[in-house]
Amino acid sequence: EPEVTQTPSHQVTQMGQEVILRCVPISNHLYFYWYRQILGQKVEFLVSFYNNEISEKSEIFDDQFSVERPDGSNFTLKIRSTKLEDSAMYFCASSGQGAREQYFGPGTRLTVT
Amino acid sequence: AQSVTQLDSQVPVFEEAPVELRCNYSSSVSVYLFWYVQYPNQGLQLLLKYLSGSTLVKGINGFEAEFNKSQTSFHLRKPSVHISDTAEYFCAVSDLGGFKTIFGAGTRLFVKA
Numbered sequence: 001e002p003e004v005t006q007t008p009s010h011q012v013t014q015m016g017q018e019v020i021l022r023c024v025p026i027s028n029h030l031y032f033y034w035y036r037q038i039l040g041q042k043v044e045f046l047v048s049f050y051n052n053e054i055s056e057k058s059e060i061f062d063d064q065f066s067v068e069r070p071d072g073s074n075f076t077l078k079i080r081s082t083k084l085e086d087s088a089m090y091f092c093a094s095s096g097q098g099a100r101e102q103y104f105g106p107g108t109r110l111t112v113t
Numbered sequence: 114a115q116s117v118t119q120l121d122s123q124v125p126v127f128e129e130a131p132v133e134l135r136c137n138y139s140s141s142v143s144v145y146l147f148w149y150v151q152y153p154n155q156g157l158q159l160l161l162k163y164l165s166g167s168t169l170v171k172g173i174n175g176f177e178a179e180f181n182k183s184q185t186s187f188h189l190r191k192p193s194v195h196i197s198d199t200a201e202y203f204c205a206v207s208d209l210g211g212f213k214t215i216f217g218a219g220t221r222l223f224v225k226a
Contacts, residue, residue, distance in 0.1 A: 033213070043157065043203060043216040056212040091156060093214075100145060100164055102207075102214055106156040 002026045004105035006092050012111045013082055021077045021108045023092030032075045033093040033102060034067065036060070043091065049075065082112045115140040115206045117217035125223045128196055134189040134220045136204030146187040147205040147214070148178055157203065163187065174198065199224045 005024045013019050025032050034046040047057040049067050066078045075094075079086055089109050093102040120135040138144065148160040161172025168180040178189045187204060204217040 031212070035214075035216075042218045043205075045213040045215065048212040050212070058213075101147060101159055101162050103159070104149075104157040 004092055004094055004103050006090075006105040006108050008108060009106065010109045010111070012113065015084060015112055016081050019079050019082055019110065021079075021090050021092075021110070023075045023077075023094075023105055024073050025075055025092065025094030026096070026103055027073070029094035029096045029103075031055075031095045031102075032067075032069070033095075034077045035091045035093065035104075036088040037091065037107075038085075038088045046077070079110075082110075084112050086110060087112045115144060115208060115215045117204050117206050117215055119202075119204050119217035119220050121220050122218065123221045123223065125225060126194055127225050129193045131192050132190065132194050132198075132222065134202050134204075134222065136187045136189065136217060138185050138187065138204070138206045140185075140206060140208070142208050144206045144208055146178075146180060147207070148172065148176070148187075148189050149203045149205060149216075150174075151201045151203065151219075153200070160189070160202070194222070194224050196224050196226060198222060 007022045032049040035043050037043045045058050047061045048055045064080045068076050089107045091107045092105040095102045116139045118137045126132045146163040149157040150160050160176050161170050163170050163180045171177045176191050201219045201221050203219050205214045207214040
């Protein structure tokens with residue numbers, strides 16, 4: 001069964017550094033998303049991406065964040081200058097035509113020290 | 114805007130007992146409804162979804178949920194739980210455009226022997 005994959009599974013970085021989290025959505029999906037989950041808290045929507053542009057973003061998704069689909073398979077989330085409070089699990093998701101249920105990847109745990 | 118309220122943060126239950134995890138939502142538009150399960154240190158797995166049609170939906174692992182539009186609820190039930198059902202359960206809602214999914218705070222189901 002096709003699935004969303006994410007790399008790396010765990011990323012440790014120092015405050016102020018740039019990080020890029022990578023995702024490979026399900027191959028025929030058209031809609032792509034990033035969510036985050038701070039430890040012990042709920043899953044929060046960050047951004048959705050369709051037709052090579054952001055379709056919606058939350059207030060969390062400020063100028064420090066960007067997304068890109070650099071080729072036909074990858075979908076990336078970049079954090080330009082990480083802060084301690086960016087430490088969280090970041091989930092990528094994708095959905096197909098009609099954008100109904102979203103399929104989630106296993107997540108990347110980002111630790112900012 | 115949508116919101117989701119999960120009324121119980123923790124639900125302890127004995128093995129083979131029935132369980133109900135409660136979820137209420139708020140939205141000014143029609144929505145899709147979902148339940149996701151998150152096992153420790155893992156990603157989100159879709160348990161079941163309501164898109165349209167029958168208000169009683171069945172999912173994986175013997176779970177089912179009933180959509181009640183008048184009460185804006187989507188409670189999750191299982192007639193007999195197993196130890197392996199111990200996990201965090203998230204209720205979620207998205208509008209029909211599907212560009213983002215809003216999650217509840219989660220309910221930790223703890224099944225005791």
